[in-house]
Amino acid sequence: MLDTHLLQTARDKALNELLAQRTADGHWEGRLSSSAVSTATAVSALAIASTPSGARGDHEHAAEGDAALIRQGIARLAHDQNPDGGWGDTDKSHSNIAATMLAVAAIHLAGRQAELAGPVDRAFAYIERSGFLDALRRRYGQDRTFAAPILANYAMAGLVDWSRVPVLPFELACVPQRLYRFAGLPVVSYAIPALVAIGQVRHAYQRPRSPLARLIRRVASGPSLRVIRRMQPESGGYLEAVPLTSFVVMSLAASGRRTHPVVQQGLRFLRDSARSDGSWPIDTNLATWNTSLALKALAECGCDLASSANLDWLLGCQHGVRHPFTGAAPGGWGWTDLSGAVPDADDTAGALIALRHWHQSSGCSDQDRRRIESAAKGGVAWLLGLQNADGGWPTFCRGWGRLPFDRSGADLTAHALRALHAWQHESAHTRRIATALERGWSYLQSSQRPDGSWVPLWFGNQDHPDEENPVFGTARVLAACTQLQRGDTTAARRGFQWLVNAQRPDGGWSGGAMAGKDSASSVEETALAVEALLGPKGGNAWTSATARGLQWLVDAVLADRHRESSPIGFYFAKLWYYESQYPLTFTVSALGRAVARLGSQSTITH
Secondary structure, three states: OEEHHHHHHHHHHHHHHHHHOOOOOOOOOOOEOEEHHHHHHHHHHHHHHOOOOOOOOOOOOOOHHHHHHHHHHHHHHHHHOOOOOOEOOOOOOOOEHHHHHHHHHHHHHOOOOOOOHHHHHHHHHHHHHHOHHHHHHHHHOOOHHHHHHHHHHHHHOOOOOHHHOOOOOHHHHHOOHHHHHHOOOOOOHHHHHHHHHHHHHHHHHOOOOOHHHHHHHHHHHHHHHHHHHHHOOOOOOHHHEHHHHHHHHHHHHHOOOOOOHHHHHHHHHHHHHOOOOOOEEOEOOOHHHHHHHHHHHHHHOOOOHHHOOOHHHHHHOEOOOOOOOOOOOOOOEOOOOOOOOOOOHHHHHHHHHHHHHHHHOOOOOHHHHHHHHHHHHHHHHHHHHHOOOOOOEOOOOOOOOOOHHHOOEHHHHHHHHHHHHHHHHHOOOHHHHHHHHHHHHHHHHHHOOOOOOOOOOOEOOOOOOOOOOHHHHHHHHHHHHHHOOOOOOHHHHHHHHHHHHOOOOOOOOOOOHHHOOOOOOOHHHHHHHHHHHOOOOOOHHHHHHHHHHHHHHHHHHHOOHHHOOOOOEEEOOOEEEOEOHHHHHHHHHHHHHHHHHHOOOOEEOO
16 A cells, blocks of 8 residues: 555655756756766777877877876776676666777777786677677668777777778768758768768778779868868767767878867867766766756646746757758757757657646746747647658658668657647647647557557667667657547557556566566656556556556655666667666656646555
């Protein structure tokens, strides 16, 4: 029997902690995990750019600050090596071939391989056990977005021949941006800077045999560099992402362009992004995303958003001009307020949902309602224009569907549907929204797995054999089913049943548990599952699962376990991360909904 007094106590405790995490500007910034991948690539970039001759390990002429960052980064990598000899993306991650190869390359480029002979030998043993190049191919398949940079980094360190590095046709970057999706690019839509930089360094070290290919690439060298210079944001960091920026910097520096503005601005970003413990995060921050999630959680608790956050800040994150990186039209939101952000489906949907809650709050003034409506009009139009031909939503660009992180995703589609539904009757696009909702619903039905689950694009579970997270994906889709009043459809009922069956014996959820793994329940996954089950009413098993999940969450909060982050986030190219605010925000949202729905009862029966 779960006492609702304890439920309310846990809700209030988590809610107060979330409110306390606001910045002085009235938004939420959060903190991304440090990343071995980011640390290794940043060290490699600094090492290559600080070596006038391009020789490995020769840093006599390195700036004192860069030399210190290299030393600290190597020390952090040595500290974070796993017992099996490999590295994971975070300090909570299993070892993987990509992170391990990048760490070894960084150690060699820093000239520390002799000093760290033991760790390097263990790392080489891990790489060989894993299958080396075959393992890299298995991990990334036909997508060269990350495989090519890893191999290029390895070649720069003298650890593999340049003939092993895939050829990247950087001349395709000179094609008009609107035609990129027709050009057959071997990388995803956000990786044009890497295509150019890695393509050029590979060309510098391994020229093609064809005279025509050599001529084309020589002619395209300057124009393609001008393309990525235009794409580079004010911060110097492409997408605010350390790995992507590092790959560009190290590649151009290794091809003899150490003084190029792209390299110099990229180095400034890497220096600014370094942490005091010697590490680098996977991205600067997810401030816009975290703020939208926090506002939605506060709304679940019945808070007055007008007194809880800064509307000017959130409205200021909306992109008002065509974006130079993807060519995206004005109207969308990215994941951060920083210059490297790119508007995308998930963050635009999150901002629209948060603004709708704000619009409906009692403390919202008439003037603020008009400002919100104006912003929402642009955001809704932007989302409608992004919908793919299959009815789903991609991340950045409509029509890119061949490579994994460009295709439509169930989590993105569910979020977009919730945002459009929230504004359907307040929008000038009512008919277009109705059509988009039906097409999106058809996509979700077609993408449901035979077992009743849905798999997300941007979140995973490292204990799942395919690194998927059906708990996260199913919970997100079911939340949309509830909001769209489709909770009694066959697809939704199958999804709810799958989620109930996925509950672990301890009352929590883990995306890896349904794959036969002894995967521990996580705060994030349990909170999302509970919130989804608190939607439409189900049978006894459903009610019991909800109550047991709530008990698990309440116990976690009262024992201060609700601050324990899990590496469930997938970043670009299958890079794992965790975010300190996720468990807290998801917990507040779930417990807030539970108190609103169940708080009038004295007890809740398991």
